[in-house]
Amino acid sequence: xxxxxxGTGKSFDTKKAQRYFKERRISFQFIDMxxxxxxxGELSSVAQAVGGVGALIDxxxxxxxxxxxxxxxxxxxxxxxxxENQQVIRTPIVRNGRKATVGYQPDIWKTWE
Numbered sequence: 001x002x003x004x005x006x007g008t009g010k011s012f013d014t015k016k017a018q019r020y021f022k023e024r025r026i027s028f029q030f031i032d033m034x035x036x037x038x039x040x041g042e043l044s045s046v047a048q049a050v051g052g053v054g055a056l057i058d059x060x061x062x063x064x065x066x067x068x069x070x071x072x073x074x075x076x077x078x079x080x081x082x083x084e085n086q087q088v089i090r091t092p093i094v095r096n097g098r099k100a101t102v103g104y105q106p107d108i109w110k111t112w113e
Contacts, residue, residue, distance in 0.1 A: 001026060001096055001112060001113070002096060002097060003021060003026060003027070003028035003029070003094065003095070003096055004028065004029045004030075004031060004094070004095040004096075005017050005018060005021070005028050005029070005030050005031070005092050005093070005094050006031045006033055006038060006042075006091065006092060006093040006094075006095070007030070007031075007032070007033060007091035007092035007093070008032060008033055008034050008091060009032060009034075011091045011092065013091060013092055013103060013104040014091050014092040016104050017092040017094055017104055018030060020106055020109065021109075024113070026113070033086060033089070033091065037086040038083075038086060038089070038093070040083060042095075043056075043079070043082065043083055044079070045095075045098065045100070046093055046095065046100045046102075047079065049095075049098060049099055049100035050100055050101065050102050053078050053079050053082055054078075055102060056082065056089050056090060056093075056102055057070060057071060057082070057088055057089070057090065058088055058089060058090035058091075061087065061088045061090075063085075063087050063088060066085040066087055066088050067088045069081065069085065070082050070085055070088050089102075090102050090103055091103075092104070094109065096112050099112065
């Protein structure tokens with residue numbers, strides 16, 4: 001397994017995801033999205049795995065302006081707008097190859113083991 005966890009150090013769900021993999025002695029790579037966001041290819045891969053760009057938007061995002069900007073952008077431009085405003089992405093994003101989840105999803109991660 002090649003696990004990557006994208007999130008922020010302050011995110012409670014990101015910390016829970018890290019603890020989940022640590023408790024099972026599964027190594028993972030943590031990428032702090034405040035320091036280094038998702039690349040265009042990574043975002044595309046994750047969006048495809050989770051069912052589209054809409055599934056990545058955090059409805060509880062504190063940056064209401066950026067969230068509204070991304071949500072009300074036409075579908076053809078939404079991917080690029082999300083790439084520019086990654087603070088509206090729900091975390092953690094956990095990747096295992098081509099598989100990915102958004103949010104705390106231990107039931108799905110169990111099927112990866």
